[in-house]
Amino acid sequence: MAEQHDVVIVGSGLGGLACGTILAKEGYKVCILEKNKQIGGNLQTYVRDRVIFDSGVHYVGGLDKGQNLYQLFKYLGIMDKLKLRRLDLDVFDAIIFEGDPVVYKYAQGYENFIKTLATQFPDEEQALRNYCSAIREVCGKFPLYNLRSGGGLFEKMTALEMDTKTFIESITSNKKLQNVLAGNNLLYAGVAYKTPFYVHALIVNSYIESSYRFINGGSQISKYLSKEIHAHHGKIVKRVRVTKLHEEGGEVAYAETDKGDRYYGKLFISNIHPSQTLDMLESTIIKKAYRNRIKSLENSISTFYVNVVMKKNSFRHFNHNYYYFEQEDPWGVLNYTQENWPLGFALFFTTSAEDEQFTEGVTVMAYMRFDDVKKWEHTFNTVSDESSRGEDYEAFKQEKAEVLFNMVERRFPGFKSCIKSYTTATPLSARDYIGNEDGSLYGLTKDYRDPLKSFISPRTKIPNLLLTGQNLNLHGVLGVTVSAVLTASQILGMDYILDKVQDAQKDS
Numbered sequence: 001m002a003e004q005h006d007v008v009i010v011g012s013g014l015g016g017l018a019c020g021t022i023l024a025k026e027g028y029k030v031c032i033l034e035k036n037k038q039i040g041g042n043l044q045t046y047v048r049d050r051v052i053f054d055s056g057v058h059y060v061g062g063l064d065k066g067q068n069l070y071q072l073f074k075y076l077g078i079m080d081k082l083k084l085r086r087l088d089l090d091v092f093d094a095i096i097f098e099g100d101p102v103v104y105k106y107a108q109g110y111e112n113f114i115k116t117l118a119t120q121f122p123d124e125e126q127a128l129r130n131y132c133s134a135i136r137e138v139c140g141k142f143p144l145y146n147l148r149s150g151g152g153l154f155e156k157m158t159a160l161e162m163d164t165k166t167f168i169e170s171i172t173s174n175k176k177l178q179n180v181l182a183g184n185n186l187l188y189a190g191v192a193y194k195t196p197f198y199v200h201a202l203i204v205n206s207y208i209e210s211s212y213r214f215i216n217g218g219s220q221i222s223k224y225l226s227k228e229i230h231a232h233h234g235k236i237v238k239r240v241r242v243t244k245l246h247e248e249g250g251e252v253a254y255a256e257t258d259k260g261d262r263y264y265g266k267l268f269i270s271n272i273h274p275s276q277t278l279d280m281l282e283s284t285i286i287k288k289a290y291r292n293r294i295k296s297l298e299n300s301i302s303t304f305y306v307n308v309v310m311k312k313n314s315f316r317h318f319n320h321n322y323y324y325f326e327q328e329d330p331w332g333v334l335n336y337t338q339e340n341w342p343l344g345f346a347l348f349f350t351t352s353a354e355d356e357q358f359t360e361g362v363t364v365m366a367y368m369r370f371d372d373v374k375k376w377e378h379t380f381n382t383v384s385d386e387s388s389r390g391e392d393y394e395a396f397k398q399e400k401a402e403v404l405f406n407m408v409e410r411r412f413p414g415f416k417s418c419i420k421s422y423t424t425a426t427p428l429s430a431r432d433y434i435g436n437e438d439g440s441l442y443g444l445t446k447d448y449r450d451p452l453k454s455f456i457s458p459r460t461k462i463p464n465l466l467l468t469g470q471n472l473n474l475h476g477v478l479g480v481t482v483s484a485v486l487t488a489s490q491i492l493g494m495d496y497i498l499d500k501v502q503d504a505q506k507d508s
């Protein structure tokens, strides 16, 4: 079978869907190829005991009227359809430490953020002000993040060459405050003295501006984007795994699937990891040096998480998230050993349409390296049916879940008695489900010492092959949506798209 399209997109993650929406609205005949039966990649949700769990989106920032993600979703035509719940204004993230009864609160709105933490650190208000000013200053250096065009690398360079931990240490000598300000670094899998400050700034800024959860899960985003694509005569084909991008005469001619079907296009966009994109590409145009550079880039760590269905009316619902640390240093959580795993966890609450006094479900998430599950790497499965990996794998998951539950119980007494049922996901689940090599949380890591090395351009040496998704600029719902604009701008022009974004805002 062979089909002809204007644009063929490999992968229906947020990046693929957002690019597909932008281009379909501009009259391009778009076809998205997705290996799974559900679209959305990390936006997918699943149901256990009638409770809806997210797989990879627990909360997002920047969704208040006029803010960056709001404007982008307005332009994509989905903003007014999304069902959202704003997290508590006075605490969207609560940072807690073993042995310390205080709950350190990140509040929404810069002034609120400063005042709230200043009540807990009365001598540190000026440091908090300096911290917030620096975040905003750095964000100002990224024009596209602010939906503006222009701005060269030179302008950004000072922001690229600073690491987050050193920066936080420079604004206060108060160790506790340093640890609190790094407390939600799981949001970007932060590495001490490595993760650039701009990554921290772009992410934390969006959540301080406004923090929202999706009622009944983030798959709403993929549902409404796919409706936009279909409304503009685009097509999404599920259960097709692209195995080859075939080049002829210097351009990609078609994408071939595992069933041997061919999808011809004028343009191709890959929403999957750049390294895997190169593996699919049989081409001499891509230089060995480029392949080697991409292959040498490190991925962020993976996770182990447990989605827990709670007994009815048993465990309090919190309209905020918790980040818990077993030791004082939040950066040390990555360096666990088999004996002391995990050194912390994040706790997220499901969000249903009802006013919730008690929660239906919680997600407990902790870092886990791919090596911890390597002995089962030859087994392949999906998140919904992992039982075939063997009994020892089942026992491993159960043991890890118990360890996590015991840790949660210590801080939230009674938690274990409220558990009705649970499902687990390991780095292998993430690998098989998303299709990456190692279940990495957020794709490529960034290093302030060599900032340009991990800067992936949407352009490749093949003129009709573009890249999009979380490996480009920044991961997360906001980062990937901004990256989709960057990718689509290679076809439509940046000023053209940004004008349309502004127009969409005026219509609201």
Ligand SMILES: Cc1cc2nc3c(=O)[nH]c(=O)nc-3n(C[C@H](O)[C@H](O)[C@H](O)COP(=O)(O)OP(=O)(O)OC[C@H]3O[C@@H](n4cnc5c(N)ncnc54)[C@H](O)[C@@H]3O)c2cc1C
Pocket (backbone or CB within 6 Å): 010, 011, 012, 013, 014, 015, 016, 033, 034, 035, 036, 039, 040, 041, 042, 043, 055, 056, 057, 058, 059, 060, 240, 241, 242, 243, 271, 272, 303, 433, 434, 435, 436, 440, 441, 442, 468, 469, 470, 471, 475, 476, 477, 478, 480
């Ligand atoms: C556990 C977890 C929690 C997270 N929490 C948050 C959060 O709270 N807030 C937030 O903003 N972000 C969060 N993120 C990050 C966010 O979900 C991702 O950055 C974003 O969704 C990635 O989008 P993407 O476009 O890069 O595509 P992906 O989601 O990586 O999707 C890629 C798609 O390509 C498909 N595919 C792969 N190979 C092939 C192939 N060969 N052929 C066809 N299709 C293929 C996959 O099946 C998948 O559908 C979280 C991520 C994880 C893993």
